[in-house]
Amino acid sequence: MTLRLLSVHAxxxxxxxxxxxxxxxxxxxxxxxxxxxxxxxERGDILNPAVxxxxxxxxxPAVRRREMAAAAGIxxxxxxxxxxxxxxLREPLxxxxxxxxxxxxxxxxxxxxxxEFRPHVVITYDESGGYPHPDHxxxxxxxxxxxxxxxxxDRYPGTGEPWQPQKLYYxxxxxxxxFQTLHDATxxxxxxxxxxxxxxxxxxxxxxxxxxxxxxxSYFATRDRALLAHETxxxxxxxxxxxxxxxxxxxxxxxxxxxxxxxxxxxLEDNLFTGVTx
Numbered sequence: 001m002t003l004r005l006l007s008v009h010a011x012x013x014x015x016x017x018x019x020x021x022x023x024x025x026x027x028x029x030x031x032x033x034x035x036x037x038x039x040x041x042e043r044g045d046i047l048n049p050a051v052x053x054x055x056x057x058x059x060x061p062a063v064r065r066r067e068m069a070a071a072a073g074i075x076x077x078x079x080x081x082x083x084x085x086x087x088x089l090r091e092p093l094x095x096x097x098x099x100x101x102x103x104x105x106x107x108x109x110x111x112x113x114x115x116e117f118r119p120h121v122v123i124t125y126d127e128s129g130g131y132p133h134p135d136h137x138x139x140x141x142x143x144x145x146x147x148x149x150x151x152x153x154d155r156y157p158g159t160g161e162p163w164q165p166q167k168l169y170y171x172x173x174x175x176x177x178x179f180q181t182l183h184d185a186t187x188x189x190x191x192x193x194x195x196x197x198x199x200x201x202x203x204x205x206x207x208x209x210x211x212x213x214x215x216x217x218s219y220f221a222t223r224d225r226a227l228l229a230h231e232t233x234x235x236x237x238x239x240x241x242x243x244x245x246x247x248x249x250x251x252x253x254x255x256x257x258x259x260x261x262x263x264x265x266x267x268l269e270d271n272l273f274t275g276v277t278x
Contacts, residue, residue: 001278004032006119006165007077008110008143010098010135011041011086012068013230018130018171019123020075020223021216022255022272027076028219031273034117035072035079036110038139039098040064041233043088048235056232063232070229074222082109087134099134107142107149108159114150115160120276122147126170126208126258144168147261166276172210172256176202182243185251194239210256212269217253220245 005026009015015023015035027033041064046052056063065081072079084106087097098106114122124143129136149155151164179202183195224241227234257272258264 002030002032003273003276003278004034004117004119004121005272006034006036006114006117006122008036008038008122008124008139010038010125010129010133010139011044012037012064013041013071013227013233014136015077015079016071016075016223016226016230017234018125018173019255019257020226021219022214022257023077024075024219024222024226025214025216026272033075033077034113034119035075035077036082036113037068037079038082038110038142039084039086039135040081041086043086043090043094043097044233046232048231048233050235051231060232064230067230067232071226074226074229080113082113084109087138089133093134099138103141103145104156106138107145108156110142110146111150111156112159114146114165115163118163119165120278121167121169121272122165123169123171123257123272126172126260128207130171130174140170144260167259167272168261169212169257169272170208170260172208172258175206175208175210175256176204177206178252178256181251182248185247186243189244189247191244191247194242198239208258210268211259211264212257212272212274213254214257214272215254215270217249220248 023033040061042061084098087093087099093100125136125140129140147168151162153162179195179199183193186193
């Protein structure tokens with residue numbers, strides 16, 4: 001039986017900036033990988049000056065869907081929009097947006113998708129959302145809700161046959177330790193590092209324990225191409241693209257995760273499917 005992996009994200013581009021090399025590796029190895037994108041990113045800003053035009057702004061929802069399709073193709077994964085509406089970063093929250101919906105209404109599309117796709121492993125963000133955007137926090141909330149509720153035949157009637165995924169992970173990528181390690185290794189190689197200003201803005205302490213490290217250095221180039229496919233959201237001049245990929249492959253050849261369910265054991269995992277029974 002084919003193993004199935006579901007990665008749940010708030011907006012188009014999140015799948016390519018968080019754990020993309022892992023997705024590409026598993027897809028290449030024959031795992032059925034599906035990205036669930038909660039919203040269309042309709043209220044997102046355009047972060048790349050090169051494509052910040054009146055035409056792009058007027059057609060942003062369609063542009064972001066095209067970008068998402070291109071990125072999914074590069075990663076070799078399937079992708080599904082859940083049809084919820086981007087909340088944006090402005091207060092108060094717009095009526096009917098993803099973050100303003102009651103939890104059950106916001107989670108229902110994901111419950112239906114889990115029951116249809118029947119994943120063995122689910123990945124999403126931790127309680128902080130990994131980034132202080134209301135849609136990221138809500139993505140965590142609906143994924144936790146759907147992970148538990150999808151197996152209960154009395155909950156969310158009419159959304160398919162019950163299914164219980166076996167493992168739930170939180171993203172632990174782009175940690176302070178990752179930035180610090182690359183910064184130090186870049187300086188040690190006699191090169192200029194663009195990580196200093198980023199480190200200055202990050203909290204001094206990590207909040208998430210790493211339980212799982214997936215080797216995926218062969219897919220860093222694929223990750224970068226997928227991320228750059230989101231042209232409206234990614235400025236190629238961002239410090240993320242400035243460091244040597246060869247140095248990254250040498251000092252941090254994996255992507256990190258926290259096993260949220262079941263309770264992790266004492267040993268560091270190297271595979272998201274450790275202990276999974278197909």
